[in-house]
Amino acid sequence: MNMAGIAKARRSRLAEAMAEEGGDILVVYGNAWQSDYLRYATDYGILEGEGLAIVRREGNTTLFLDSPLEAERAEVETSGIEIIYAPAMLADVETLLQRAGNSRIGTAPKRLMPQRLASRAQDLSIGDRTAMMDRLLMKKLDCEVAAMRAAAHMADEGYDVFRNAARAGRADYELVAEVEAFFRSRGVDDNFMIIGVGGKEVRGMAPPMGKKLKRGDLVTTELTPCINGYYLQICRTLVLGEPSTEQRGAFLVYRDALEAGIAAIKPGITAADIARAENDIFRRHGLGDYVTDAYTRVRGHGLGLFVDTKPHILETVTTPIEAGMTMIVHPNTYHPDVGYMVLGDAVIVTATGGDVLTQTPRELFTVPAH
Amino acid sequence: MRRGLMAWDADEIPIEALKQRVQRLQSAMGTAGQDGILLYTNFIRSGAVSYLTAFSPYWADGVLLVPRLGEPIFATTLSTRMGSWIQSVKPIGELVTSPTPGAVLGQKLATGGGIRRLAVLELDNFPSGLYGEIAAALPGVEIVDGSDSFAVARAHLDDVECRLLRKAQSMAQAALDRLRLDATADVGTAVGTVEESARLQGAEEVYVAIAPDLDSDRRFIRLSGTRPLGRRFAMRATLAYKGAWIRQMKTYSRNEQDAQPIRRADKWFKSLVASINARGVLRDQIAAGTERLPGAELVGWMAEAPMGTRPLVVVASSREPTEASGHVPALVVTAGLNIDGVPWCGAGLAGLA
Numbered sequence: 177m178n179m180a181g182i183a184k185a186r187r188s189r190l191a192e193a194m195a196e197e198g199g200d201i202l203v204v205y206g207n208a209w210q211s212d213y214l215r216y217a218t219d220y221g222i223l224e225g226e227g228l229a230i231v232r233r234e235g236n237t238t239l240f241l242d243s244p245l246e247a248e249r250a251e252v253e254t255s256g257i258e259i260i261y262a263p264a265m266l267a268d269v270e271t272l273l274q275r276a277g278n279s280r281i282g283t284a285p286k287r288l289m290p291q292r293l294a295s296r297a298q299d300l301s302i303g304d305r306t307a308m309m310d311r312l313l314m315k316k317l318d319c320e321v322a323a324m325r326a327a328a329h330m331a332d333e334g335y336d337v338f339r340n341a342a343r344a345g346r347a348d349y350e351l352v353a354e355v356e357a358f359f360r361s362r363g364v365d366d367n368f369m370i371i372g373v374g375g376k377e378v379r380g381m382a383p384p385m386g387k388k389l390k391r392g393d394l395v396t397t398e399l400t401p402c403i404n405g406y407y408l409q410i411c412r413t414l415v416l417g418e419p420s421t422e423q424r425g426a427f428l429v430y431r432d433a434l435e436a437g438i439a440a441i442k443p444g445i446t447a448a449d450i451a452r453a454e455n456d457i458f459r460r461h462g463l464g465d466y467v468t469d470a471y472t473r474v475r476g477h478g479l480g481l482f483v484d485t486k487p488h489i490l491e492t493v494t495t496p497i498e499a500g501m502t503m504i505v506h507p508n509t510y511h512p513d514v515g516y517m518v519l520g521d522a523v524i525v526t527a528t529g530g531d532v533l534t535q536t537p538r539e540l541f542t543v544p545a546h
Numbered sequence: 547m548r549r550g551l552m553a554w555d556a557d558e559i560p561i562e563a564l565k566q567r568v569q570r571l572q573s574a575m576g577t578a579g580q581d582g583i584l585l586y587t588n589f590i591r592s593g594a595v596s597y598l599t600a601f602s603p604y605w606a607d608g609v610l611l612v613p614r615l616g617e618p619i620f621a622t623t624l625s626t627r628m629g630s631w632i633q634s635v636k637p638i639g640e641l642v643t644s645p646t647p648g649a650v651l652g653q654k655l656a657t658g659g660g661i662r663r664l665a666v667l668e669l670d671n672f673p674s675g676l677y678g679e680i681a682a683a684l685p686g687v688e689i690v691d692g693s694d695s696f697a698v699a700r701a702h703l704d705d706v707e708c709r710l711l712r713k714a715q716s717m718a719q720a721a722l723d724r725l726r727l728d729a730t731a732d733v734g735t736a737v738g739t740v741e742e743s744a745r746l747q748g749a750e751e752v753y754v755a756i757a758p759d760l761d762s763d764r765r766f767i768r769l770s771g772t773r774p775l776g777r778r779f780a781m782r783a784t785l786a787y788k789g790a791w792i793r794q795m796k797t798y799s800r801n802e803q804d805a806q807p808i809r810r811a812d813k814w815f816k817s818l819v820a821s822i823n824a825r826g827v828l829r830d831q832i833a834a835g836t837e838r839l840p841g842a843e844l845v846g847w848m849a850e851a852p853m854g855t856r857p858l859v860v861v862a863s864s865r866e867p868t869e870a871s872g873h874v875p876a877l878v879v880t881a882g883l884n885i886d887g888v889p890w891c892g893a894g895l896a897g898l899a
Contacts, residue, residue: 207590209547209605222589223768224755224784225856226671244848244860245766249755252767263866266670285697287675294674343840349551353745356549360738360754364770368547370604382631383604386748475627483547 178320179404180255183219185319186312187235187256193308194233200279201381202231203269205288213284214239215405220254220352220364222246228269228293229257233529245369264294273300284309288329312476314486315500320406321524324479324502328522328533330364331410334399335536342395344416344545348373351386351397359401366402368409368483371395371446376515379471381508387494391417391545395519398479398508400483407483409504410534411520417545422513427540430519433507434538435473437476437489438523441505442532447487447495454507455491463511472509479504501525502533548589548604550786551748554635559600563706564638567598568618571699571875575665575692582655583665583692584680585610586672589751590884591855594667595620595698596789597707601636602750609676610639611651619654621647621728626725632752648676652683665692665787666853693854700853701725703875708898710790711876715895718783718794719899725781727800733758733773736781745787760797760889764845777801780891791857793850793878795893807841807886812837815881824851824877826896828862832881845882845889849896851875 177185194202206214207226214222217229218239225243241247247261270293273281282305283289296302297512300537316324331526334355341354348371359367370381373395381396389395393416400409413430415423433454440453454475455467465474476489479502487495489505506520519538523530572638575583575683587595595610596602599620608622618639624632631640644650655661666672666682667690681689699892715850721743730736737754744752755766766782778799785792797808818835828849836844848863851874860866861874880893 207588209588209590209607221768224858226590244863245755245867248765249767263860282662287671288737290670290671291674291677292670294677349748350746352549352740356741356745357738360741361732361734363734365768365770366547368550368605369549379630380627382628383548383550385631385634386551386553402579469626469732471627473627487738 177322177509179219179323182317182319182323184256185317186216186219187237189312189317190231191233191235193312194231194282197282197305197308198280199282199305200233201273201276201281203273203281203283203289203293204229204231204309205283205285205290210285210288210482212313212480212485215481216313218254218257218308220250220404226265228265230269230272240269266290269293270296272301282308284524308450310486311481313480315498316502319498320480321502323404324406324408325524325533327406328408329535330359330362330401330403331399331408331522331534332536333409334359334367334401336401338397339414339541339543342389342414342543343394344389344391346389347384348387348389352384355399364401364403368400368402368407369397371397372516373446374511374515378515379510379517380516389416392420394423394515396516398506398520400517405481407479407481408533409483409520410478410522410536411504411506411508411518412536413517413519413543414541414543416543419540419542420514424540426511426514426517427463427519429457429463429511430507430517431538434505434519434521437505437507438521438530438532440531441497441523441525442495443499443525443527445497447489447493447497448491448507450497451489451491451493454505458507458509466509466511475507476503476505476520478502480508497525499525499527548751550745550750550752552602552604552635552750555788556598557636558710559639559706560792563704564575564598564600566704567699568612568638570702571598571612571696572614575612578614578665578692580614580663580665580690580695581661582611582613583667583695584651585612585696585848586855586897587668592789593852593857594700594855597852599636599638599699600710600789601632602789607673609647609651611655618653621650623647646679648679649683652680656683661687662781663688663690664760665690665695667692667696669693684876696854697873701873701875703898705807707790707875707890711792711895711898713783714787714790714792715794717744717787718785718792719750720747721752721785722781722794722796725798727798731774732771733775734770736775736779737770740781740783744783749785750789753784755782755784756780757891764889764891769828774807777806778889782891782893786857791852792895793858793880793893794879795891797890797892801890804888807888808890811839811842811883811885811890812892814842815894819879819894819896822877822879822896839885842883845884847879847881850878
């Protein structure tokens with residue numbers, strides 16, 4: 177199925193969900209950070225400014241954009257929806273909702289909905305439909321899973337470019353520049369990417385800070401190309417020069433944790449079970465402190481139309497795992513002997529377990545230090 | 547998502563300059579009778595917080611509280627272990643990390659006491675989840691829109707911002723100039739070349755848009771991959787350097803006879819933006835300027851400025867009956883022409899004189 181077909185399938189599924197929950201109109205907010213709700217409803221990848229989509233149960237959708245450049249682009253890049261450039265977007269949408277009579281109105285995502293609209297929740301009988309959309313975003317349609325499967329090689333190829341770009345004396349942002357140029361040449365419009373360079377002083381990954389790579393550095397990256405709206409992630413660590421005994425030893429813990437997390441995946445368990453499988457490996461090595469939030473954020477997370485979608489893989493998250501979910505399992509954290517280390521693979525949950533999408537070997541890569 | 551170079555440099559953005567910006571805002575708040583102001587940020591709406599603190603989130607979001615007196619406090623949903631990184635690129639003010647930054651700031655204000663009127667920049671567009679957290683912690687406090695106070699303070703264009711804008715512009719121009727027509731057959735190569743060049747120069751962010759075949763469609767889109775380029779095409783680089791955002795555009799043609807009109811238009815536009823009074827009536831200035839370019843027909847124009855939380859906001863254009871206000875610190879002007887039958891697009895900075 178082509179991307180237009182997938183977008184149509186998503187819109188049909190959204191209309192069905194609205195009908196099941198008794199909704200007539202859904203107001204969906206989006207920006208380039210939290211873009212997934214809007215992308216689901218409109219298939220538009222917003223970049224600048226903000227957007228609000230009005231989705232009607234019968235399927236007609238209007239996308240309001242407050243940037244004229246975005247509206248111009250949306251006219252070209254979307255089909256089957258109405259595009260409106262709205263400098264006074266909030267007032268326009270509020271007026272539209274006021275005229276909706278007795279329609280049952282829902283919004284998503286609740287936290288980011290602009291206050292002007294949220295303040296009308298009571299008198300316009302606006303309900304929160306975030307959970308409804310979260311379910312659609314987490315459990316993919318078969319055609320969405322197929323699209324992600326077909327695009328996964330781009331994460332592997334991107335990491336190859338990253339690895340080949342890494343050499344002593346280069347600045348971290350130069351590696352990112354090379355990866356981005358590669359992605360644009362291959363039809364990848366967007367990418368989420370953070371990086372870490374150094375040793376024990378490095379506590380996590382961030383955007384490049386201008387650090388120059390040098391012998392002995394661990395170079396970590398979380399690389400996430402977006403292909404037709406779907407994000408595919410890979411996490412790997414490389415060493416400049418020959419890895420130390422400590423670096424090699426530490427890596428084995430991460431590899432075992434990743435494999436344990438993936439092996440735990442099957443429908444019917446919870447996100448907590450995956451996190452526990454990963455963390456137990458660290459605890460077995462006396463590294464239990466390093467799986468707490470002082471050193472790591474999550475042990476993986478959902479992937480899809482958002483880089484960091486639900487469920488978060490944490491021992492406190494009891495979201496049931498279902499076939500059709502896609503996620504990355506990544507036991508990324510700080511190791512007291514070597515610094516921050518990452519390793520992660522994207523996985524589709526099938527009826528029988530976790531099907532790994534990324535093919536890059538799970539090894540501590542080395543590149544010449546000269 | 548931001549993935550370019552993010553590094554604070556005291557020579558480029560001195561702490562003293564940031565403190566003066568905060569003081570101007572505090573003075574405007576005093577005039578308006580506001581005891582504090584909240585400014586939202588994420589990487590799309592990074593303008594206000596970046597102006598005051600030099601910090602833009604690469605991900606997640608946050609709220610800056612500027613009290614009427616004292617240091618700002620930044621509360622963010624970025625995780626606690628990112629704290630040292632944040633402080634390395636945000637040289638001013640206190641930092642709090644929390645999944646509920648609104649609640650944290652609300653509690654701080656409630657504990658501190660003395661808050662009767664709290665302003666919120668762009669109150670209508672403030673995320674309602676954060677608003678709810680703040681309002682719940684501050685019963686009895688009047689919450690008002692603080693956009694006017696911020697606009698008064700933001701109108702001041704200091705030397706630091708001027709230098710950053712000029713540097714951003716020169717980086718974007720260099721990136722667009724790097725494209726060699728004889729080595730560029732498809733869209734992905736063109737976009738990738740510009741993007742790579744911008745990032746190698748240290749751009750914090752760059753969005754490259756392309757009108758891949760000007761003879762069939764002048765609209766700019768986000769495109770990559772192997773789609774072939776037309777004989778005439780144009781590119782737009784929207785580039786950020788240390789919080790300063792600009793747009794630069796360039797028209798390319800493989801037709802030799804187009805070279806002269808494109809050069810004429812480029813030269814004309816450079817002269818036009820250099821002469822624009824950013825707080826004057828732009829429509830008249832641009833119309834008068836076009837009359838000085840024989841053979842040219844103005845297709846459209848737009849002027850944007852860093853306003854409120856947005857790095858660039860449309861303040862006037864050929865399609866809207868608006869005019870730039872007295873609060874505009876500087877302008878990014880984009881224009882489209884037909885000149886001697888050749889479609890042309892350009893962009894540049896105005897109002898820096």
